[in-house]
Structures are given as structure tokens and as C-alpha cells.
């Protein structure tokens with residue numbers, strides 16, 4: 001593999017990774033802002049570029065059956081299980097330039113600097129596709145395929161234009177029937193490490209550059225439907241109204257109240273009202289709030305109560321269910337140690353809540369100091 005030039009400093013590598021984030025940011029489907037969704041031309045270009053950078057760092061590169069871009073360099077002998085480093089290359093709409101990309105690009109810097117032939121394991125890099133679910137609503141498509149959990153049922157999921165996952169994969173040059181080939185067996189891997197920007201203000205508030213995440217929050221997303229009765233706003237007296245949008249609004253407020261009270265994170269991100277309209281002459285008969293519940297908790301019970309209390313007929317369907325996962329101490333301890341000295345732990349406000357029943361590990365972040373400081377403005381710009 002290509003070792004870094006002797007006079008190349010860590011700062012040089014960090015600066016290159018940041019500069020490459022800017023290059024990737026230009027691969028966007030938006031004229032201003034960043035959006036790069038799965039199986040798009042921008043995804044193709046990003047995979048090509050990142051694959052080239054991986055090659056320059058001495059890795060053998062391939063694109064797997066799900067569209068993840070993968071690189072590998074052997075350890076002290078061929079065929080050893082691999083430590084995997086990486087993150088995602090797709091984005092949400094109007095994304096930050098470091099979200100996901102930084103984890104892939106810093107992994108390339110690690111690969112370029114480490115003497116892989118001395119390692120008792122292989123090193124693999126990965127740029128996951130469709131972590132965000134921006135195009136099809138099914139988040140974590142690339143990483144689930146990698147974990148051997150690709151669902152056949154996903155392939156028929158359409159995007160907003162009606163193109164299914166299977167059609168998009170085919171147009172991308174992949175064979176959707178072979179998505180299972182992206183699966184990796186546990187015995188092929190020794191672990192997975194990812195650098196990711198923080199999506200909140202806790203590091204800035206704590207005046208820290210780096211923290212070790214000890215657990216990954218679970219997320220469940222639900223689409224709720226509230227059915228009322230459309231009526232003329234001027235002619236329908238309040239006691240006779242069944243305004244679905246008012247009921248949905250109560251649910252939104254209730255979700256926040258319950259989430260704060262119970263230490264769960266619950267968010268409603270979207271409401272659509274039908275028949276809708278700009279003029280307030282007609283009460284909505286249908287409202288669809290799309291709710292996102294992080295961790296687990298009693299939020300949905302509260303929603304059900306709110307629906308019942310509002311005498312509305314409510315339906316809910318689960319879109320995404322990703323379980324929470326504790327990170328293995330065996331992996332995060334060395335990362336914490338790499339800062340050179342112990343750092344005081346702190347708990348974020350979101351993390352300091354008691355875990356709901358059934359959650360194995362409380363969400364807790366601990367800071368670790370680091371020689372390589374990420375400018376705090378970087379996090380701010382990325383948010």
C-alpha cells in the first residue's frame with residue numbers, strides 16, 4: 001500500500017479530507033445546497049471519485065451488489081477478517097457537507113497512513129449508499145444489505161417519481177436480484193468504526209472537538225392518519241366539527257410533551273392535510289403526520305390516547321424500525337485512549353435520560369480529547 005509521505009503531517013491529511021468534502025459537496029442534484037440520493041448520477045460520480053481516492057491510498061476497490069463503494073487492503077497475511085471503517089455517501093435534502101462523507105474520507109486518510117501489512121487483520125473501507133432513506137424512505141439500505149438484512153420487499157418501494165428501488169438499481173448497473181451478495185458474514189469482520197459529525201450542539205457547548213459514542217440510538221418512523229370530516233368553515237358550528245388538522249396538531253403537541261416528560265425523543269416532521277387548500281374555507285378531513293421516534297418509549301401509547309381522546313379514527317403504519325445498539329467497549333476504549341489522556345465524561349441532555357424498558361444501554365457520550373481538532377465551525381456549517 002502507499003504509505004503517507006514522511007513529511008506529511010496529520011494536519012495535511014485532515015486538510016485533504018476537508019477539501020475532499022468540498023469536492024463531494026459539488027456532486028449535488030440541487031443548484032444550491034447538497035442532495036445526493038441513492039442510485040442517482042451524483043451517487044455514481046461520488047462512488048467513482050471515492051473509489052479513486054481509495055485506490056490512491058493503496059486499496060483494492062469494488063462496488064458491491066447494493067451500490068456501496070468498498071476498498072480493502074490485506075493485513076499481515078491474505079484473507080484475514082477485516083476491521084471496517086467508513087460512513088455513508090448519500091445525503092438528506094439540503095445536507096451538511098460533512099455528514100457521512102467525513103467518515104469515509106477520514107477512513108481513507110487512516111488507510112493511507114497505516115502500515116497495513118503489520119496489522120493482524122485486513123482493513124476495509126466502505127462508503128454506504130442510502131443511509132438516509134431520502135429517495136425511497138427506507139433508510140439504511142446499503143448497510144442493511146452489508147449486514148445481510150436486505151429485504152426483498154424493499155425492491156418494490158417507489159420514489160416520488162414512481163421509480164422503484166429495483167428499477168433504480170438496474171439503471172445504476174446493479175442486479176436487484178443479487179442484492180444479497182452484498183452481505184458479509186460476521187466471521188469476515190472484526191469490527192466497524194465510524195467517524196461522524198455530531199448532529200447537535202453538545203460538543204460546542206462542552207468546548208470539545210471529539211467524543212466517543214457508546215451507543216447508537218434506535219429510530220422508528222411512523223405514518224399516522226387522522227380521519228375527520230371535511231366541512232364548510234363558515235357554516236359548521238364548532239361542536240359539530242371533526243377537524244382532522246386540529247386533531248393532528250394536538251397529536252404533535254402531545255408527542256413533544258410525552259417525549260420531554262419521558263426522556264424519549266419524538267418528532268413530527270411532516271403533516272399533509274386533505275383536501276387542503278390555501279383558503280381557510282374548508283376544514284381538513286384527513287391529516288397525515290409523519291412521526292419519528294428515537295429510542296423507544298411510550299410516545300405511541302400517548303398518540304393512541306390522543307387519537308382516542310379526539311374521537312378521531314387513527315391509523316398508523318411503521319416505516320422504519322432500526323433498533324438501538326450499544327457500541328462494543330473493546331472498540332471505543334482505544335479510540336478514547338488515542339487522545340493521549342483521559343478526558344472527563346459528560347452526558348448530553350438527550351443522553352442523560354433513563355433508557356426505556358428493554359433498552360440495553362443508556363445513550364451516553366463521553367468526550368475524548370484528540371490531537372486532531374476538528375474546527376468547531378465545521379460542525380456549525382454542517383448542521
Ligand SMILES: [Zn+2]
Pocket residue numbers: 088099100196
Ligand atoms: Zn450521517
